[in-house]
Amino acid sequence: MAEPGRPMRADAVRTRKALVAAAAEVFAESGVDATVAEIATRAGIGKGTVFRHFPTKDDLLAAIVAAAVDELVAEADRLAPRDDALPAFMRFSADLYARNRAVVEALDRAGADRHPKVQAEVERLVAAAERLTERARDAGVVRADVRGLDVVQLTCGVHHAAAPLARTEPDAGQRYADLVYAGLRVT
Amino acid sequence: MAEPGRPMRADAVRTRKALVAAAAEVFAESGVDATVAEIATRAGIGKGTVFRHFPTKDDLLAAIVAAAVDELVAEADRLAPRDDALPAFMRFSADLYARNRAVVEALDRAGADRHPKVQAEVERLVAAAERLTERARDAGVVRADVRGLDVVQLTCGVHHAAAPLARTEPDAGQRYADLVYAGLRVT
Amino acid sequence: MAEPGRPMRADAVRTRKALVAAAAEVFAESGVDATVAEIATRAGIGKGTVFRHFPTKDDLLAAIVAAAVDELVAEADRLAPRDDALPAFMRFSADLYARNRAVVEALDRAGADRHPKVQAEVERLVAAAERLTERARDAGVVRADVRGLDVVQLTCGVHHAAAPLARTEPDAGQRYADLVYAGLRVT
Amino acid sequence: MAEPGRPMRADAVRTRKALVAAAAEVFAESGVDATVAEIATRAGIGKGTVFRHFPTKDDLLAAIVAAAVDELVAEADRLAPRDDALPAFMRFSADLYARNRAVVEALDRAGADRHPKVQAEVERLVAAAERLTERARDAGVVRADVRGLDVVQLTCGVHHAAAPLARTEPDAGQRYADLVYAGLRVT
DNA sequence: GATGAATGAGTATTCATTCAT
DNA sequence: GATGAATGAATACTCATTCAT
Numbered sequence: 001m002a003e004p005g006r007p008m009r010a011d012a013v014r015t016r017k018a019l020v021a022a023a024a025e026v027f028a029e030s031g032v033d034a035t036v037a038e039i040a041t042r043a044g045i046g047k048g049t050v051f052r053h054f055p056t057k058d059d060l061l062a063a064i065v066a067a068a069v070d071e072l073v074a075e076a077d078r079l080a081p082r083d084d085a086l087p088a089f090m091r092f093s094a095d096l097y098a099r100n101r102a103v104v105e106a107l108d109r110a111g112a113d114r115h116p117k118v119q120a121e122v123e124r125l126v127a128a129a130e131r132l133t134e135r136a137r138d139a140g141v142v143r144a145d146v147r148g149l150d151v152v153q154l155t156c157g158v159h160h161a162a163a164p165l166a167r168t169e170p171d172a173g174q175r176y177a178d179l180v181y182a183g184l185r186v187t
Numbered sequence: 188m189a190e191p192g193r194p195m196r197a198d199a200v201r202t203r204k205a206l207v208a209a210a211a212e213v214f215a216e217s218g219v220d221a222t223v224a225e226i227a228t229r230a231g232i233g234k235g236t237v238f239r240h241f242p243t244k245d246d247l248l249a250a251i252v253a254a255a256v257d258e259l260v261a262e263a264d265r266l267a268p269r270d271d272a273l274p275a276f277m278r279f280s281a282d283l284y285a286r287n288r289a290v291v292e293a294l295d296r297a298g299a300d301r302h303p304k305v306q307a308e309v310e311r312l313v314a315a316a317e318r319l320t321e322r323a324r325d326a327g328v329v330r331a332d333v334r335g336l337d338v339v340q341l342t343c344g345v346h347h348a349a350a351p352l353a354r355t356e357p358d359a360g361q362r363y364a365d366l367v368y369a370g371l372r373v374t
Numbered sequence: 375m376a377e378p379g380r381p382m383r384a385d386a387v388r389t390r391k392a393l394v395a396a397a398a399e400v401f402a403e404s405g406v407d408a409t410v411a412e413i414a415t416r417a418g419i420g421k422g423t424v425f426r427h428f429p430t431k432d433d434l435l436a437a438i439v440a441a442a443v444d445e446l447v448a449e450a451d452r453l454a455p456r457d458d459a460l461p462a463f464m465r466f467s468a469d470l471y472a473r474n475r476a477v478v479e480a481l482d483r484a485g486a487d488r489h490p491k492v493q494a495e496v497e498r499l500v501a502a503a504e505r506l507t508e509r510a511r512d513a514g515v516v517r518a519d520v521r522g523l524d525v526v527q528l529t530c531g532v533h534h535a536a537a538p539l540a541r542t543e544p545d546a547g548q549r550y551a552d553l554v555y556a557g558l559r560v561t
Numbered sequence: 562m563a564e565p566g567r568p569m570r571a572d573a574v575r576t577r578k579a580l581v582a583a584a585a586e587v588f589a590e591s592g593v594d595a596t597v598a599e600i601a602t603r604a605g606i607g608k609g610t611v612f613r614h615f616p617t618k619d620d621l622l623a624a625i626v627a628a629a630v631d632e633l634v635a636e637a638d639r640l641a642p643r644d645d646a647l648p649a650f651m652r653f654s655a656d657l658y659a660r661n662r663a664v665v666e667a668l669d670r671a672g673a674d675r676h677p678k679v680q681a682e683v684e685r686l687v688a689a690a691e692r693l694t695e696r697a698r699d700a701g702v703v704r705a706d707v708r709g710l711d712v713v714q715l716t717c718g719v720h721h722a723a724a725p726l727a728r729t730e731p732d733a734g735q736r737y738a739d740l741v742y743a744g745l746r747v748t
Numbered sequence: 749g750a751t752g753a754a755t756g757a758g759t760a761t762t763c764a765t766t767c768a769t
Numbered sequence: 770g771a772t773g774a775a776t777g778a779a780t781a782c783t784c785a786t787t788c789a790t
Binding site: 750751752753754755756757758759760761762763764765766767768769 | 771772773774775776777778779780781782783784785786787788789790
């Protein structure tokens with residue numbers, strides 16, 4: 001629908017942008033159970049148009065996940081030179097997950113259940129995390145058996161650990177990210 | 188329904204046991220979205236019978252959670268004397284969560300959304316965790332700012348981190364539990 | 375269940391009385407949609423016992439209707455000698471219906487849908503009404519074409535007319551009874 | 562859903578008409594307990610479509626009531642100039658109620674239990690009845706204490722009185738309407 | 749291209765009635 | 770005789786997806 005060579009018409013691009021923005025918003029608020037109807041309304045378009053751009057709701061969700069991963073990877077790359085890149089990345093990720101319920105819910109699904117595009121995005125995210133982790137490993141800062149995948153998964157875990165506390169302790173995500181990072185360090 | 192005075196009839200006890208076992212199983216597999224119909228079928232009873240024992244699906248789920256918390260608290264108390272009580276408890280918990288998706292999903296809901304009975308069970312669980320944590324804190328083994336609630340939440344997080352890896356790395360839960368525990372230790 | 379010659383055991387009589395009293399109460403409050411469970415609870419007996427005394431819920435309702443008709447017929451006979459017997463009977467009936475929702479709901483069903491026993495009771499009620507009406511007709515007080523059945527039906531109508539006003543105008547039933555009676559009079 | 566600005570699509574209009582017609586029919590036959598499934602089947606549409614047009618079953622019922630009240634108010638206005646407007650209106654109403662069980666059942670609910678739209682419609686109906694009643698009062702034809710609300714309620718009562726006789730005496734509604742009207746007249 | 753109308757499978761819950769204890 | 774445990778048909782409502790306009 002978007003893949004093939006043909007460039008999209010200008011208005012289609014605009015519609016798609018509105019749609020993705022609305023979907024991000026609604027998925028962020030309501031998680032994966034957000035309804036297509038609500039997303040369409042928020043985007044100011046018809047429900048049918050949603051399905052013209054994304055054949056299924058899951059495809060749309062995958063696009064949102066992709067955008068989130070874009071953000072995460074960019075941040076990883078930006079942080080790369082810094083000494084505290086890894087913990088900073090974990091804090092950043094946990095914060096993003098907190099603001100985008102559906103993203104982490106999509107990530108939670110096991111390999112087989114995952115949408116192919118989500119799977120690809122996860123791999124991209126893991127690769128970015130691995131780059132940071134590798135440097136930290138090489139520098140002897142974190143344990144030798146810690147992989148990028150572990151960082152990604154543990155950061156999802158940090159989010160889940162902190163989420164129920166959002167009301168009572170808004171900073172729990174940051175605190176837990178630091179605690180878990182501490183667990184990765186060589187002692 | 189069952190609590191007050193009179194003992195339950197033998198046949199009702201049998202049915203209830205089958206129901207709870209089936210519910211535990213189905214909730215474990217499918218999470219909180221498991222259907223009452225599936226549970227009833229698995230238990231070999233009618234749908235109506237489910238509601239005779241538990242007025243709502245949430246009440247049934249709360250009972251399953253309570254049973255899980257029973258198990259967790261018992262294990263906490265059993266482990267208490269040991270030096271490695273806390274990490275052992277975290278490993279045990281992560282393992283139990285892995286075998287009971289719905290339990291951790293119920294725990295994930297924030298305070299206000301929680302079923303009252305689930306809330307009470309969580310408090311019981313947190314109290315048990317706090318007992319272990321207190322000893323570890325007093326012994327100077329874990330950081331002074333770590334609370335029982337943190338242990339419970341982080342262990343939920345460990346589960347979420349490990350769950351998507353279940354197929355490819357069945358021991359991820361144990362490994363992550365140890366990593367996170369390491370983060371709690373004084374350095 | 376009660377018809378055949380055999381006298382009932384003393385405790386069965388007591389149970390039946392409690393059941394009928396409870397049913398009258400519950401049906402009065404909740405109408406025909408009252409549940410058997412509620413009635414049994416109110417009577418302090420098991421649900422199964424209800425069905426031992428009355429094979430179906432409708433049979434029980436019929437018994438309540440019969441009791442109400444007993445009351446109505448007795449009042450009709452008591453009023454008979456009085457000049458204002460007919461309007462007084464209508465007022466009394468409307469009042470009883472107001473206090474026994476289910477009775478009038480049972481009466482509302484058309485001939486074919488009616489429980490046989492209810493049908494018989496209605497006929498008894500109509501006969502009592504006809505006795506009063508006949509005297510009034512003979513005395514030239516009410517129109518020659520007014521029959522006992524009309525009085526019964528119109529009094530049900532009075533109840534229905536007044537019921538929605540119960541909150542705002544508690545005396546509507548009496549007022550409407552008088553108005554309708556006025557319509558029956560020769561002018 | 563349909564009220565605001567934009568006109569409805571042609572096919573939606575057709576569907577809605579079929580739906581409303583079917584609902585009127587089914588409600589007329591079965592009263593308020595008519596099932597949405599039956600209505601949808603009768604209309605030849607899917608169950609979901611019913612809910613697209615009316616968010617709840619009660620909303621659908623309210624629309625049917627509104628249509629009936631439209632008819633009643635129109636008739637009241639048409640009859641207004643005639644001397645026998647009031648009794649004619651009562652006969653017309655009783656007849657309409659006889660053909661629309663659910664309408665009168667909706668009207669039967671007391672103020673608080675009524676759907677807001679039904680409440681509004683009742684007020685519209687009462688106002689129309691009051692217009693007729695006022696003229697009759699002013700002309701000294703009916704008692705000074707008779708209000709439009711009384712006329713509406715008593716006419717509902719007429720219907721209830723006549724309904725069980727529908728099989729055996731189809732004209733009972735008309736006869737009872739006249740009788741009750743006679744009761745309203747000054748003597 | 750866009751729209752939103754239509755669909756129907758899916759779900760928790762209620763309740764009269766039956767029957768094993 | 771009495772009990773209450775078990776049953777399952779029945780019902781309103783939701784939502785992703787399809788397709789006529």
